[in-house]
Amino acid sequence: MCGIVGYIGNGNVYDILIKGLHRLEYRGYDSAGIALVNPNGRLNVYKTKGKVENLEAFCQDKDLEACAGIAHTRWATHGEPSDCNAHPHFSEDRNLALVHNGTIENYKVLKDALSQHGCTFHSETDTEVLVQLIEYIKTKNSCSLVDAVREALKQVVGAYAIAVVEKDNPDQIVAARMSSPLVVGIGQNEFFLASDATPFVEYTKEAVYIKDGEVAIIERGKPLKVVSLENKESKVDVKTLEMSISQLEKGGYPHFMLKEIFEQPHTLHDCIRGRVVDGGHRVMVNGVNDNKDKFKECKRIIIVACGTSWHAALLGKYLIQDMCRIPVEVEYASEFRYSNPVITKDDIVIAISQSGETADTLAAIKIARGMGAFVYGISNVVGSSIPRETMSGTYIHVGPEIGVASTKAFTGQVMVLTMLALSIANLRGTMTPEQIEELGSHILQIPDKVEQVLKLNNRIERLSLIYTYARNFLYLGRGYSYPVALEGALKLKEISYIHAEGYPAAEMKHGPIALIDAEMPSVIIAPNDHLYEKIVSNVQQVKARGGNIIAIVTEGDTVIKNIADHVLEVPEMPECLTPIITSVPLQLLSYYIAINKGKNVDMPRNLAKSVTVE
Numbered sequence: 001m002c003g004i005v006g007y008i009g010n011g012n013v014y015d016i017l018i019k020g021l022h023r024l025e026y027r028g029y030d031s032a033g034i035a036l037v038n039p040n041g042r043l044n045v046y047k048t049k050g051k052v053e054n055l056e057a058f059c060q061d062k063d064l065e066a067c068a069g070i071a072h073t074r075w076a077t078h079g080e081p082s083d084c085n086a087h088p089h090f091s092e093d094r095n096l097a098l099v100h101n102g103t104i105e106n107y108k109v110l111k112d113a114l115s116q117h118g119c120t121f122h123s124e125t126d127t128e129v130l131v132q133l134i135e136y137i138k139t140k141n142s143c144s145l146v147d148a149v150r151e152a153l154k155q156v157v158g159a160y161a162i163a164v165v166e167k168d169n170p171d172q173i174v175a176a177r178m179s180s181p182l183v184v185g186i187g188q189n190e191f192f193l194a195s196d197a198t199p200f201v202e203y204t205k206e207a208v209y210i211k212d213g214e215v216a217i218i219e220r221g222k223p224l225k226v227v228s229l230e231n232k233e234s235k236v237d238v239k240t241l242e243m244s245i246s247q248l249e250k251g252g253y254p255h256f257m258l259k260e261i262f263e264q265p266h267t268l269h270d271c272i273r274g275r276v277v278d279g280g281h282r283v284m285v286n287g288v289n290d291n292k293d294k295f296k297e298c299k300r301i302i303i304v305a306c307g308t309s310w311h312a313a314l315l316g317k318y319l320i321q322d323m324c325r326i327p328v329e330v331e332y333a334s335e336f337r338y339s340n341p342v343i344t345k346d347d348i349v350i351a352i353s354q355s356g357e358t359a360d361t362l363a364a365i366k367i368a369r370g371m372g373a374f375v376y377g378i379s380n381v382v383g384s385s386i387p388r389e390t391m392s393g394t395y396i397h398v399g400p401e402i403g404v405a406s407t408k409a410f411t412g413q414v415m416v417l418t419m420l421a422l423s424i425a426n427l428r429g430t431m432t433p434e435q436i437e438e439l440g441s442h443i444l445q446i447p448d449k450v451e452q453v454l455k456l457n458n459r460i461e462r463l464s465l466i467y468t469y470a471r472n473f474l475y476l477g478r479g480y481s482y483p484v485a486l487e488g489a490l491k492l493k494e495i496s497y498i499h500a501e502g503y504p505a506a507e508m509k510h511g512p513i514a515l516i517d518a519e520m521p522s523v524i525i526a527p528n529d530h531l532y533e534k535i536v537s538n539v540q541q542v543k544a545r546g547g548n549i550i551a552i553v554t555e556g557d558t559v560i561k562n563i564a565d566h567v568l569e570v571p572e573m574p575e576c577l578t579p580i581i582t583s584v585p586l587q588l589l590s591y592y593i594a595i596n597k598g599k600n601v602d603m604p605r606n607l608a609k610s611v612t613v614e
């Protein structure tokens with residue numbers, strides 16, 4: 001949450017920073033701000049509540065001349081979204097300006113101490129404490145900005161990615177990280193820094209991922225220098241980015257979310273490529289063969305994740321239990337980390353995260369590793385923290401996901417979990433080569449099947465008009481369709497602000513069925529699987545109580561078609577592969593309902609794409 005960006009070089013500093021902020025807006029959009037360092041000794045800070053476009057309007061008549069600068073887009077934690085809580089924050093003498101992504105846990109103690117030394121505070125943020133502390137140390141010790149930053153960070157407890165500029169030192173930006181992402185881009189006589197590489201991918205493909213406890217010294221005309229808080233120099237490890245600029249644009253779609261829904265045939269193809277080969281005969285996911293003993297001998301698998309990734313994790317449980325006969329537990333990372341978990345070296349912990357930066361998931365990984373488990377990560381963002389903190393793992397390879405509501409990452413995660421389960425089953429001999437080949441050949445057809453499902457788009461758009469003003473929704477499913485119901489409900493809630501509940505269909509009769517009336521539509525996921533007859537009864541129970549039903553069924557269904565009010569038919573697939581196919585119409589339904597209500601689907605209120613705070 002929160003995005004930071006910085007630039008030093010001969011380009012137009014303001015334009016580069018504003019463009020960078022737009023790219024990072026998915027990380028938060030409560031307020032935005034910019035600090036511009038002028039070669040003639042001026043340090044201008046402009047900031048406003050609201051989105052980056054508000055900042056641009058605010059800056060129209062301002063002095064924008066600069067040779068370096070830093071900028072920020074905020075997801076509020078300490079202090080409400082307001083002009084004065086927006087970053088950058090000035091130090092007391094207005095000689096320093098700082099942007100921050102993360103949370104300073106001991107800010108109160110530091111603030112009290114600084115107040116006693118005469119510091120005054122102008123915001124309610126934890127961040128302002130940090131810039132005041134740096135200035136205090138710098139003045140007291142008469143030291144350089146770099147030394148003051150190092151000393152200040154030694155006193156800080158919490159998570160941060162920061163960047164600081166100094167009025168009298170326009171050729172330098174100092175940046176540092178602890179548990180929040182930070183990457184430096186190296187161009188021709190210019191440097192960029194950002195929370196991820198998206199703000200600078202069009203200028204350079206050379207990137208250095210800063211590690212926890214490191215300070216980056218970015219100086220005009222000098223090579224990038226990275227030191228520890230103890231001032232020990234680290235090796236600068238330059239990586240080549242594989243991202244392309246077209247992946248970061250809407251490509252003719254009105255929203256990133258719609259683009260990402262429609263990209264799924266292509267992203268699933270990329271996700272499967274090289275992992276299911278010889279017509280389905282061989283299925284192999286990275287990290288399984290290299291850790292054969294771990295996967296062969298483990299006694300239990302625990303999957304940790306948050307939000308949509310948790311729904312994929314729940315599907316992972318069904319898949320791994322079915323195919324590998326290993327007991328699987330699924331935990332919310334935020335609960336797991338404080339649950340005093342019982343973990344042994346015979347356990348494998350799988351962490352799933354699109355962003356690779358979710359704070360709770362990262363904390364869960366550290367706990368599991370500390371207790372001796374083998375930790376395997378599934379992530380989308382190359383070079384993010386989770387792949388670096390896990391012992392092995394794989395990427396879903398679906399390209400950057402910008403829409404806050406996760407769509408293509410969910411189907412990519414489920415696809416990887418399916419292939420992972422097949423790889424483990426192969427290793428443990430819990431499935432025959434023929435069974436693996438059979439499923440493998442169906443996996444190869446998934447991109448085409450999803451393409452077919454997307455043809456429902458116009459029907460779903462029309463259908464959405466009937467239900468736009470419903471105040472509550474139920475999403476029901478059984479077996480593999482239960483996590484799909486949870487995910488469908490989450491999609492609707494987060495972008496349309498309609499209350500929606502996902503529920504196991506058979507549990508309805510134990511309480512929630514009391515909610516059913518003509519005002520409460522139910523979306524029932526009922527493909528032709530081994531629980532089909534059972535869910536038909538649940539469909540009848542809802543109908544008997546006057547509920548309206550939208551059902552997702554397999555092509556050719558005749559039974560539910562005669563009971564439900566609307567059916568959306570999807571192609572036939574083996575049961576364990578249906579979640580990928582049935583989740584796509586639910587993504588479209590949420591999208592259109594939110595659009596009908598005039599909501600900003602790419603930037604829903606109160607949310608951020610990457611949740612790097614607790």
Ligand code: M6R
Nearest residue numbers: 307308309353354355358405406
């Ligand atoms: O990056 P992660 O997969 O770790 O993110 C987890 C959740 O924050 C995320 O899935 C969230 O629930 C999405 N907004 C759902 O669309």
